[in-house]
Amino acid sequence: MSITVVIADDQRMVRAGLRMVIETEPDMTVIGEAGDGAEAVALTRRMRPDVVLMDIAMPRQDGLTATGTLLAGADPPRIIVLTTFDTDENLHRALRAGASGFLLKVSSPEHLITAIRVVAAGDSLLDPAVTTRVIAAFAGRPGPVPPPELGDLTPRETDVLRLIARGMSNGEIAAALTVGEATVKTHVARVLMKLGLRDRVQAVVYAYESGLVRAGNGSGPERGGVPGL
Known part of the structure; x- marks a missing residue:
């Protein structure tokens, strides 16, 4: 059964590149594209995809706001946030938005495909660099x-x-x-x-x-490969 995907990114060339990578897989189909968060919400509610690839920085409505809107609705899709995570504020907002996956835009095509499959199957996924930033964000806090x-x-x-x-x-x-x-x-x-x-x-x-795990106590990510969570 094909995994259906909606791509939300304000850059047309990025959307085209993502579509090309995804549609090389026989079990995946891109069923729509959106150029901003508001369009992504409307398109997702209409098309009901299995997975949404959601950029953070988009006009009219950003990807994190769109993610929160979609996840607050009935029967929400699985959402993978695509980002450069250039600020800790974006990182924290993304983690709290409730998406199922977080990938850096520099991730390999193979990593992207793995992420879509993992998330579509009901699991979650964090890029190793994102996990590292989570740990760093809590380092030194009381x-x-x-x-x-x-x-x-x-x-x-x-x-x-x-x-x-x-x-x-x-x-x-x-x-x-x-x-x-x-x-x-x-x-x-x-x-x-x-x-x-x-x-x-x-x-x-x-x-x-919660303080159960503290940065610097040996609780950081140990693997350098694909970060299936």
Whole structure:
């Protein structure tokens, strides 16, 4: 079954390049393009794509505002934010907008295709450089008071949340904890449910904002390859 994609970027040449990369894949189809956030919202609501590639800096309405609007609606699409992340303000806004994936525009075509497949399957994805910026953003901040809901997690669920914050996949967490991958999936689902989080992207932010994980304590991203979360 084909994965349907909408591309939202104010640069026509960028949209053309993304379309060319995506449509080389037999299981993906670009069903629409938008040049600004407002157009992206209208087009997405009309076409109902599986995945939206959303640029941040667009006229009329920016991509983060459009992302928030779409995710607040019924049956929202999966959204991958494409950005240069040239400021921490953009990074923080993007992380809180609730998108399922974050990619730098300098990412390779192979990385883009992987991201679309990962997000369409219901998972989340962070570019390694984005994860590094998350860690750096919290470095040096005073330790916050841990929120009470952290106490609802079992010790093993807390361990899993720490490893999620390190950018580990389910398979890597299973190996680190010497348990089955199905067990890890169950723990991840319970962590998200107990903390009221949408996905693993939000879990990474939560782990740092809550003080469970601190920058500089060995909790940074360990992998240099494709960052499946």
